[in-house]
Amino acid sequence: MIPEVFARSTIDREGEAGAAWLSELPQIVEDLLARWGCTLDGDVAHGQVGVIVPVRRTSGAAVLKVSFPHPGNVNEPDAFAAWGGRGAVLLYERDDERFAMLLERVQPSTLGELGDGDEIAAVAGQLSRRLSIPGPAGLPRLADQADGWAEELRRGIADFPGALPVAVVDAALAVVDELGRKQPDLLVHGDFHPRNILRGEREPWLAVDPKGYVGDPAYDGATLLKPRALALIESEDLMKALRHELDVFAEAAELDRERVRRWAHFQAVQAAFHGRRNGFGRARGGPYLNRLIGLVDQLAISWC
Template sequence: MIPEAFVQGTLAREGESATRWLTELPTIVEGLLSRWDCTRDGEVTHGRVGVIVPVQHARGPAVLKVSFPHPGNVHEPDAFVAWNGCGAVRLYERDDEQFAILLERAQPSTLGELGDGDEIAVAAGQLSRRLAIPAPGGLPRLADQADRWAEELRQGVVDFPGAVPKASVDTALAVVGELGRDQPDLLVHGDFHQRNILPSAREPWLAVDPKGCTGDPAYDGATFLKPRALALSSSADLTKALHHELDLYAGAAELDRERVRGWAHLQAVQAAFHGRRHGFGRARGGPELDRILALVDQLVVSWC
């Protein structure tokens, strides 16, 4: 029942701590299906951290999502509760102990599958504007990570001398000081990219897979733009293409363009160091990692 790719990916990422959970996962799923009166309605799929079981429920087509127990997955249901179906899928049930939620089912395609880059940027920006509501209490604050971000940037310079231009690191540190430590009390998705925006019969686009944070919505804009570089990598002028999408996104989201650009620069520098230290989800080494790192290094320059 559990896809082998998910099993192997979870073991590779989490190590032996995942073995017991993966062994128990089929029983966990069956127990939740019974308790929430769901019947299976399709093949089990998965994301990076959880399995997705399509089901039928009294409230209509739904999905059961069970995630690996990890602090980063704690506040997903809190974000769904706050949005209450406005711009995001509806939450039907939750079991925080099992890291499980029952959600309204969206369609299986994603915003990234649209062919028109302008439409992608505008749709994402419009959705971001709707999601930026007052944050409920108890969510982690992005501002609380500012000191750690600054320390990691300085350590990156030590560990990978010359990998990122000094001026770019200094600019990233300035972003931490200017934007990172003083942020609004708004709900931030935290993992807002094109694959986490799905079409729906109820609304054109709905958000899924939030981390649930309190902070600056412009941070989500940077998170959206970072993977867009892969889609735009064949452009004759990558910097021009990225800044065009930035303009479209910021306008649709009603955000200050320079705040989004500042966050995008910080995230690009962070990715340049992270990729050299850990690789990326799609490439841990070899020529593909080299290709992605070269693209990330272009991003660092593009957002200056």
Template sequence: MIETPELFTRCTVEREGAAGAAWLAELPGIVAELLEQWECAPDGEVMHGGVGIIVPVLRRTQERAVLKVSFPHPGNVHEPDAFEAWGGRGAVLLHERDDERFAMLLERVRTSTLEQVEDGDEVVAVAGRLSRRLAVPAPAHLPRLREQADSWEEQLRRDESELTHALPRYAVDAAVATVRELGRTQPDLLIHGDLHARNILRADREPWLAVDPKGHVGDPAYDGGTLLKTRALSLIGAEDLGKAVHRTVDVFVEAAEVERERVRRWAQLHAVQAAFWARRHGFRVARGGPLLDRITEFADHLAQLLTRPA
């Protein structure tokens, strides 16, 4: 039987409550059944991400792989669909899937992530090149991001009216305009949906491969906005933040071969949403106190910097 990492156990219970505790109690048995079903043997320490565990395994053929089992959640449903559509092109290979148990047998890659690369331009360029390769015609059954546009707009207006904040009206209006003008008419292309440097791992078959996709369908420039949001704190000490932010956009645009204005606008929307989210929920790295205040203030600043073109 596997031993579930203590941190993963604690975070799952804090986030999911009784349902999380019940799932954790069943998890060792689920893993044991899947190992037998897929003829695998454990081959290393159990690792974990935010919502799932990763068990290194050896297949019957002695091929190295990993068993991933995630907490049952709507956000995890289409991960295997994305891997199937890519077929290993820019992402890890999917060997087996068990949708009922939110489980997959995946190609094993290294544990080092793109986030550990010191050259910021290289981080953004690698992510951009992968984003370009992952943008393929999407299967018909995958969720379209355009279907979320109405709820995005409603949440923005609710946050603007209900929360105490320092965001100027023009910044919120610009985010709403992006939802209306870009959000409702997106292409039918498969995108990662949660593209950031921790979801890109070193590999042997290719230098870098993506993991943990959401399996969304929409504008590839959306992933550029997601990347910038997650890279933003690395720019917090920049001498000229505006220059550094727009440099990040430029590097991504060139590597991903997407329209610069679309990336900027998606990034601005992400920044406004993050500024409001901070006020309602905080972040994993800061639920309150001076650090959250600093991050929230930075998100406000970032949203305003991105509201107008460079």
């Protein structure tokens, strides 16, 4: 039942706690199938932190998602419940103690697989606008992370002197102070990249895997642009292509372009220090990591 790649990555990331959870996972799935009246209906898939089990019940197809217990996953069902299917998959059932949900089934094809950058940006912008509803009480505020962001950037300056021009880091700190500490009270996805937007049947595109924060939708726009930089890396003029997609996204989302750009700058500086300290999911070391660090350095300087 448990994909080998997922088991390996979970143990590598979580150690003994991950191994213990994996040993319990088959029984968790069995219990939830019985509880929610479901039968298996396909091969088990997985993301980074959870398994996706295709199931069928009397009302039709669905998926059972069970995630490794992690603070970042706590508010995912709350976000789905607030949206009620508006631009995101429907939540049918939830078991918060087991970090499990029964969700609307969507197709495995992602927005990132489209070849047209304008369409990717426009679809994402339209979806962002629909997801930006008044933030429910009780969800974490992005603004509460501002002090931590500022400390992270200052620690990066100390740990990696000369990695980025001082003016570039100072501009990122200004984003924290000017945009980060007081944000709109709107529900945002929190991990809004093209792989988390999947083809649906009820609607053409639906969001999955939200973090469920309350804050600035422009922050989600910046999150979208980071993987687009890697997709466009072979472009004749990378920043020209990215700025164009930013424009398309901002217009579709009805967001201030400059606000999205400033968040993109902050996230690039943040990623430049994070990559040096921890590597990235795509690479923990070696030449490819160096290439990725070079890319985020370029973004940090160019977005400034």
